[in-house]
Amino acid sequence: MELRVENLAVSAAGRTLVAGLRLAVPSGTVVGLVGPNGSGKSTTLRCVYRVLRPSAGSVLLDGADLWRLSAKDSARSVAALTQDHHVEFDFTAAEVVAMGRSPHKSMLDRDTEADREICAGVLRQVGAAHLAERSFLTLSGGERQRVLAARALAQRPKVLVLDEPTNHLDIRHQLELLALIRETGVTTLVALHDLNLAATTCDRIYVLDEGRVVASGTPHEVLTPELVAEVFGVHAHVVTHPDSGAPQLIYAHALTTDRTR
Numbered sequence: 001m002e003l004r005v006e007n008l009a010v011s012a013a014g015r016t017l018v019a020g021l022r023l024a025v026p027s028g029t030v031v032g033l034v035g036p037n038g039s040g041k042s043t044t045l046r047c048v049y050r051v052l053r054p055s056a057g058s059v060l061l062d063g064a065d066l067w068r069l070s071a072k073d074s075a076r077s078v079a080a081l082t083q084d085h086h087v088e089f090d091f092t093a094a095e096v097v098a099m100g101r102s103p104h105k106s107m108l109d110r111d112t113e114a115d116r117e118i119c120a121g122v123l124r125q126v127g128a129a130h131l132a133e134r135s136f137l138t139l140s141g142g143e144r145q146r147v148l149a150a151r152a153l154a155q156r157p158k159v160l161v162l163d164e165p166t167n168h169l170d171i172r173h174q175l176e177l178l179a180l181i182r183e184t185g186v187t188t189l190v191a192l193h194d195l196n197l198a199a200t201t202c203d204r205i206y207v208l209d210e211g212r213v214v215a216s217g218t219p220h221e222v223l224t225p226e227l228v229a230e231v232f233g234v235h236a237h238v239v240t241h242p243d244s245g246a247p248q249l250i251y252a253h254a255l256t257t258d259r260t261r
């Protein structure tokens with residue numbers, strides 16, 4: 001499924017948070033959103049996973065306006081791993097993952113054998129099978145993040161929206177989760193702070209600054225020392241990863257420009 005965002009604008013509290021934003025995620029590709037703190041990444045993603053209605057513009061799934069679909073239809077298509085998750089009740093990890101199946105059933109349907117197999121499979125894929133019967137509330141930050149990733153995958157979405165999915169994960173689990181997401185072949189829009197992970201994971205990258213796209217292209221086209229200096233205020237060298245061929249940044253120092261706004 002192709003995801004397109006056209007002329008997206010979001011205003012809140014008298015401020016424009018995102019303006020004139022266009023991006024395209026071709027079917028089966030992984031597209032990254034990067035940008036400094038407060039540049040509008042989460043705001044954009046919230047519009048795509050349908051918790052924030054844009055002030056203008058549209059989010060299109062294979063050309064169909066997301067906001068015209070029923071909530072259930074959009075949940076069947078789009079799964080999200082976000083910073084907004086709140087699991088406050090005492091569910092087990094397996095129960096949290098099973099919630100990912102709910103868009104595919106009606107309220108009184110019980111879990112089928114197929115649901116249970118999907119849930120057990122995704123828990124194994126994220127390396128969290130051993131946590132299935134643990135209370136979600138007792139899990140560490142990284143364990144929770146893997147269970148929530150499993151919930152998103154259990155939804156069997158056509159589009160994945162991931163806001164900092166590597167938050168809390170140790171380096172091995174960061175690499176494993178991003179490799180798993182690539183393997184699923186699901187159309188993915190992912191916000192990442194780590195530019196080197198973005199470079200190895202994404203087919204294309206959009207760079208946001210102050211709510212606007214300031215650059216887009218392949219990681220090689222986008223992640224240049226000039227862009228990193230201009231947008232992030234950091235002097236960096238770019239080298240090529242000896243295995244993957246992806247550009248990788250070696251940071252030297254922050255530039256002294258005052259970027260407080």
Ligand SMILES: Nc1ncnc2c1ncn2[C@@H]1O[C@H](COP(=O)(O)OP(=O)(O)OP(=O)(O)O)[C@@H](O)[C@H]1O
Pocket residue numbers: 012013015017035036037038039040041042043044
């Ligand atoms: N409901 C709101 N009301 C007012 N301002 C908001 C609201 N939501 C977000 N903002 C502001 O919009 C800007 C963009 O926020 P957003 O969370 O999209 O940035 P981000 O790029 O995801 O940042 P970070 O890297 O820090 O997570 C920020 O300045 C934020 O303070």
